[in-house]
Amino acid sequence: MKRVARISDDALSIACGAEAVAQAFEAAGCTVERVSSWGMHWLEPLVEIDGIGYGPAMPADVPAMLDGTSAKCIGKISDHPFIAGQQRLTFARAGKTRPLSLEDYATTGGWAGLNRARSLEPAQVVAEVLQSGLRGRGGAGFPAGVKWKTVAKAAGARKYIVCNADEGDSGTFADRMLMEGDPFQLIEGMAIAAYAVGAQRGYIYVRSEYPHAIAKLNAAIELAAGIIAPLRLEVRMGAGAYVCGEETSLLNSIEGKRGEVRAKPPLPALQGLFGCPTVVNNVLTLAAVPHILTEGGASLYDSLGVDRSKGTMPIQLAGNIKHGGLYEIAFGITLNELIYEIGGGTASGRPVKAVQVGGPLGAYIPPDQFDLRFAYEDYAQADALIGHAGIVVFDESADMGHMARFAMEFCAAESCGKCTPCRIGSTRGVELIDRIRAGGRGVDAVEVLPQMHNARKTRRSTEDDIALLEDLCETMKFGSLCALGGFTPYPVLSALKHWPEDFRP
Amino acid sequence: MANSQDLAQLIAAHAGKEGALLPILHDVQHAFGCVDGEAEAAIAKALNLSRAEVHGVVSFYHDFTPAADLRPHIELCRAEACKARGVEALVDAAQVAAGERVKLKTVYCLGLCSVGPAARMGDALYARLDQAALVALVEQA
Numbered sequence A: 001m002k003r004v005a006r007i008s009d010d011a012l013s014i015a016c017g018a019e020a021v022a023q024a025f026e027a028a029g030c031t032v033e034r035v036s037s038w039g040m041h042w043l044e045p046l047v048e049i050d051g052i053g054y055g056p057a058m059p060a061d062v063p064a065m066l067d068g069t070s071a072k073c074i075g076k077i078s079d080h081p082f083i084a085g086q087q088r089l090t091f092a093r094a095g096k097t098r099p100l101s102l103e104d105y106a107t108t109g110g111w112a113g114l115n116r117a118r119s120l121e122p123a124q125v126v127a128e129v130l131q132s133g134l135r136g137r138g139g140a141g142f143p144a145g146v147k148w149k150t151v152a153k154a155a156g157a158r159k160y161i162v163c164n165a166d167e168g169d170s171g172t173f174a175d176r177m178l179m180e181g182d183p184f185q186l187i188e189g190m191a192i193a194a195y196a197v198g199a200q201r202g203y204i205y206v207r208s209e210y211p212h213a214i215a216k217l218n219a220a221i222e223l224a225a226g227i228i229a230p231l232r233l234e235v236r237m238g239a240g241a242y243v244c245g246e247e248t249s250l251l252n253s254i255e256g257k258r259g260e261v262r263a264k265p266p267l268p269a270l271q272g273l274f275g276c277p278t279v280v281n282n283v284l285t286l287a288a289v290p291h292i293l294t295e296g297g298a299s300l301y302d303s304l305g306v307d308r309s310k311g312t313m314p315i316q317l318a319g320n321i322k323h324g325g326l327y328e329i330a331f332g333i334t335l336n337e338l339i340y341e342i343g344g345g346t347a348s349g350r351p352v353k354a355v356q357v358g359g360p361l362g363a364y365i366p367p368d369q370f371d372l373r374f375a376y377e378d379y380a381q382a383d384a385l386i387g388h389a390g391i392v393v394f395d396e397s398a399d400m401g402h403m404a405r406f407a408m409e410f411c412a413a414e415s416c417g418k419c420t421p422c423r424i425g426s427t428r429g430v431e432l433i434d435r436i437r438a439g440g441r442g443v444d445a446v447e448v449l450p451q452m453h454n455a456r457k458t459r460r461s462t463e464d465d466i467a468l469l470e471d472l473c474e475t476m477k478f479g480s481l482c483a484l485g486g487f488t489p490y491p492v493l494s495a496l497k498h499w500p501e502d503f504r505p
Numbered sequence B: 001m002a003n004s005q006d007l008a009q010l011i012a013a014h015a016g017k018e019g020a021l022l023p024i025l026h027d028v029q030h031a032f033g034c035v036d037g038e039a040e041a042a043i044a045k046a047l048n049l050s051r052a053e054v055h056g057v058v059s060f061y062h063d064f065t066p067a068a069d070l071r072p073h074i075e076l077c078r079a080e081a082c083k084a085r086g087v088e089a090l091v092d093a094a095q096v097a098a099g100e101r102v103k104l105k106t107v108y109c110l111g112l113c114s115v116g117p118a119a120r121m122g123d124a125l126y127a128r129l130d131q132a133a134l135v136a137l138v139e140q141a
């Protein structure tokens, strides 16, 4: 019989050279099965032969992998500490199934949640999601069950389910891995949500940077159309705007408008897409639902985690980290464990200087705070953000003044333009940080003119400039409509607080 | 640019779709390399919108451009995780290699944040780039 080599067809594996390795196995007379990625990214392309893993594999390694003598052998993949230490619910199939195989999906418990949900009253389905304690995984952490209940109770013949797959945060890739690796699970979650709230149509809004995910979803929707009927799903592609991850901006974008943020109220749950009651949930929120709806799933979910942070979180280890990848675990784990024990420290081997959790709007955290527990309330108390649970590690070579400037620059580039503190403040922030780092500037010719009554006549000291930057950040925090303008101050102020030396000329 | 018959066909393919504008704009950008004034006018007419409305949408999104740029495009991620993995040190050399012949564009995150620096050319993705690999990619583009 032909030997079987299992290799992921995830975009990341392909970017790391999986296609050439797959071809080399075929040329060697093997059957190649393309599966999802285990999420051990430093080992990609990872090859599995009879349960044993080899990585990062290159075409030249094929003979040694086939006769079992390769130095790249990592032993049995499921016993690897990075995998064995996880509590995978949402990513239970990662590495194990072929993403577009309905057969693989069904034999690994697929559709059990949907079938059971359909045997219950819609209100019972909502009650189980409430009971599980599942909170939105897109950033804000709003209880999913509460949102569903609002939509279920809202009056209206037309309702929508919208999946937010805009995943714009740097350091995050769990949505992408799920859409590429286990698309039926997302589709099943959307079908359950649609049944629970009485929606007939659903959209998955995917960023245009994810062409592989879009192709997989389109294929999966076609294959599953009969199973999820009467729900009809469609993929919509974003157009390169970060702010379209904000839910109301996203709805405008699907409607064919500029991706400007809408004021709330009205809540999207009551007046969302085309003015109809709409559930907007992140990919990971919806993909957690099929498991929750299996027999006993809701109480299991509720039993995991700490305080009001229930269940598991697919944490993404990124940036300068030795063992980067996807680590799904119950809430409560510390950064120390994640970065040193699981992640193995930095990839460069130099000491860790900072981590940013929660994407471009999350604070920079210094190593002396790495005992922080991974939970929504603990992070909020520390002025930090769990967000979409991306963790970006920086080594000592990082220039935090540059990173603070980048936070402002990013906000300026991606602002939707609706509010002044965000639209203009971010540009002024870039200028101010440049000025502080350049050692200040003198008064200019216009400022000293007598008719410039309010302009300052003397040179600003660095302390004055820093006070001005802090003042600007306060204005952005409290004067912005959404979290883009409102949270950009967090990375800026945290960098300034913990690494003031990086702001000196 | 846009052959008006092709344009009409692209627009017609989305007839009856809810919120058809973005899918149409993507198709037009893909087919012609831009969404220019002529295309905006035709789309506005077909969707019963004003040209200003269509232009407002086109100019909002980074993916749509008013004029075609026929050079090869390489999108280099310069977001936080790729910065942490050293992308900034590669930019100058890549820019020199690109010169005027290749368009080197900055993007923020390709979802390859654990194996950066990362780049994209069309639908092809590249990871673990060092200076030599990135320069070679630019030169062969």
Ligand SMILES: Cc1cc2nc3c(=O)[nH]c(=O)nc-3n(C[C@H](O)[C@H](O)[C@H](O)COP(=O)(O)O)c2cc1C
Pocket (backbone or CB within 6 Å): A135, A136, A137, A138, A139, A140, A141, A142, A144, A164, A165, A166, A167, A168, A169, A242, A243, A244, A245, A246, A247, A248, A280, A281, A282, A283, A285, A286, A482, A483, A484
């Ligand atoms: C600037 C900005 C960007 C956002 N980007 C995303 C995103 O990429 N994906 C996402 O799911 N939520 C994103 N959000 C959060 C959404 O507004 C919203 O809270 C979420 O989609 C709700 O789903 P959930 O309850 O399942 O998390 C973003 C919010 C803001 C303010």
Ligand code: SF4
Pocket (backbone or CB within 6 Å): A243, A261, A414, A415, A416, A417, A418, A419, A420, A422, A423, A480, A481, A482, A483, A484, A485, A486
């Ligand atoms: S804070 Fe910025 S992105 Fe958010 S609504 Fe205001 S201008 Fe738009």
Ligand code: FES
Pocket (backbone or CB within 6 Å): A170, A171, A172, B077, B078, B079, B080, B081, B082, B083, B108, B109, B110, B111, B112, B113, B116, B118
């Ligand atoms: S930050 Fe570069 S790929 Fe995500």
